[in-house]
Every structure is written in structure tokens, then in C-alpha cells.
Amino acid sequence: MNDESQQPNPSAHRSFHPDKYAPEPDKPRKTPTKEEKEASGAGTPSDSLTARAEDRGKSQGMHDTGHHGSSRRPSGKKDASAYTGVNPEDSSAGDGSR
Template identity: 45%
Template sequence: MDETRQQENPSAHRSFHTEEHAPGKGSGRKVSRQEKNPPPGTVAESDSRRGEEYAKESDEEGRRETGRRGRSQRPSGTKDAEAFTGVDPQDPSGQPRNG
């Protein structure tokens, strides 16, 4: 078995110890004349709605909400066989589906 060792990497030390190896801060960047003024035109506003707004309106067949989950409290849900769009979705109930 080969000996396990870490290779020397002096650039890594310089990268993480900038106070020792980097020059001091300069006077900073000069803001250009164009940057001092706001851009021409108006602020663009979206004409469309957010996904949450669509979800509140729609009651898709085969989908059920299961409440909010986890620390983030994101909405969650499940779907039945009729919500699957594959070539041969499996219906767990064994009942023929209307199509």
C-alpha cells in the first residue's frame, strides 16, 4: 500500500492567510460618471402571476395537498394514478380509468 501524505501547496497557504501575503488595500475603485446616474428608462414590472397564485386557483385531479412540512414549511402533496402522464401509469385501485 502506498504511503498517504498531503502534498505541499504553498499557494493554498497564501490564499487563506491574506493578511500575511497580500498587499494592503488600495484607495478603492473609482465610480464612473455613468454609474453615478440611474439607468435610463423605467423599472420593469412583471405581468404574470407567481406560481403560488396559480396553485391557489387550480384543483388538479389526482393531486392532494398534505400540508406544510419541515423547518422551511414548504407546501407538500401527493398524486394519484390519474395525475401521472406516462405511457402506462399504474392504477393501484385496479379500476379501469376513464380516458
């Protein structure tokens, strides 16, 4: 016969007696008043300060290639001036000096 001894487990006792060991329940959140809502939103800008990605992509060196896929997302490609910041067609000083 295998005599197994059990070790005391106080956690199990607490689990089966929540009325004695459980913490007090949290208070429910109160609904903010109209004045509190207005005060929390004061000074918050309502419009975005940055341009949409579709609008930002229209810069020198970027070329629109239309919409692609079922999502109809805009797409485009870059030329050399988009990578280097130098327009390859604008060579006022042919020797590279400024």
C-alpha cells in the first residue's frame, strides 16, 4: 500500500471560502457629467495636423501609377531624385561644383 501524505494547502481553503477571504468588490465607474466631458476635451485639436498618406506621396520624384487590387489603394513609384534629393535633369553646374 502506498501511504501518501498530504501537505497543508492554505490556498485551497481560501478558494473555497470566498466570503471570508475575497477582497471588497471595486466601485462601479461613474458616468462623467457633461461639464467633465467638456473639460477633458478642452485644448484637444479635432482635426489632424498631418496630411493623409495619399496626399503626402505627391512630391517631386514620386509618380502615381493608379489604384491596385480589390482595396483600390493608391500606388506609385520613385525616380532617382526621390532617393537622392537631386533632380537628374537639373545639372546647372556640369562639373559637380556649387
